[in-house]
Amino acid sequence: MTASERGGGTISTLVVDDEALARRNLTLLLRDDPDIGAIEECASGAEAIAVIRQRKPDLVFLDVQMPECGGFDVLESLGTDLPRTIIFVTAHDEHALRAFEAGALDYLLKPFDDARFMRALARAKEKIAHYAAHRQAPRRIAVKSPGRLLFVDVADIDWVEAASYYACLHIGRETHVIRRTLSELERDLGESFIRIHRSTIVNFERIRGLELQSSGEYAVVLRSGVELPVSRGYRKPLHERLTSASAPA
The missing domain is CATH 2.40.50.1020 (LytTr DNA-binding domain)
Structure with a gap:
């Protein structure tokens, strides 16, 4: 896992992809958004499971196909520890239906342009804001x-x-x-x-x-x-x- 980077926002984000360039591209796009706070990167599904359980990020960009432990394996292993907002990222469109059935908010198909990314991020931010506004800890x-x-x-x-x-x-x-x-x-x-x-x-x-x-x-x-x-x-x-x-x- 790479060291976290922190912007001025409050939305903690995790980028999971076995390709370093793909992780870096997403991280650079995220850093341009003022609402994004800490950004962490994981190069494997197994590493992502541990980080999600410990850090509980608000938003996760998750690659579908990774060696040994892919995106769906990550979700299965997490069980009830699932992040509330997940965006799948992949070069293959045949997994889209399964991704939405697994609870994904969006499905980014590589290669995607900045406009498509921004639409996905806007949806994620809207969901996170809605949850924060309606969440009230029980007394x-x-x-x-x-x-x-x-x-x-x-x-x-x-x-x-x-x-x-x-x-x-x-x-x-x-x-x-x-x-x-x-x-x-x-x-x-x-x-x-x-x-x-x-x-x-x-x-x-x-x-x-x-x-x-x-x-x-x-x-x-x-x-x-x-x-x-x-x-x-x-x-x-x-x-x-x-x-x-x-x-x-």
Whole structure:
């Protein structure tokens, strides 16, 4: 993956193509748009799967045919972690129907001109803006158990742990299990929570600090005293957010 480039906008974008020139052409076009923020590139489908799970980009340009792991393989592997806005890019038109069935917003057929690209980007930006305008993080989550229905305040949740197709909500000394995936909860809860591990998201306001362990790895220390390991893939975005939050206005 190439280093990310940042424009002045807020739409994070990932370009996935095994051809360096194709990636670069898309990146250059994207950098001309003031609404585009961070742009990252992946040269393989396997690499893209990891980046999408970690970074959760707003927009993904995805090549259909790549060695070993093509665009459709990427979507199948992601399962419920699918990006909301996907534009397929390919030199072959026979995959168009399957692409739209897989949830693609658009299908760019190589070689495409700047005008065709701009139309696809405009549609993507419209969809992203619509989602942002209508998305509202829930204030309460329903927890079902035999014979009762309990509502817990999102602000009271310390951290959330994945348990296969379930999630464990940790609230003080209590733990509630709900039938939701961690990725679904992370998407719905919004920026008040941050992922620190493949199986853990935490309430950002409950973080007291980071602590270096004897193993050389870091752990998040919550206000409750609970320590949760931070995996290396999530350390940088966590550190950047903590630094930003502590910087003077």
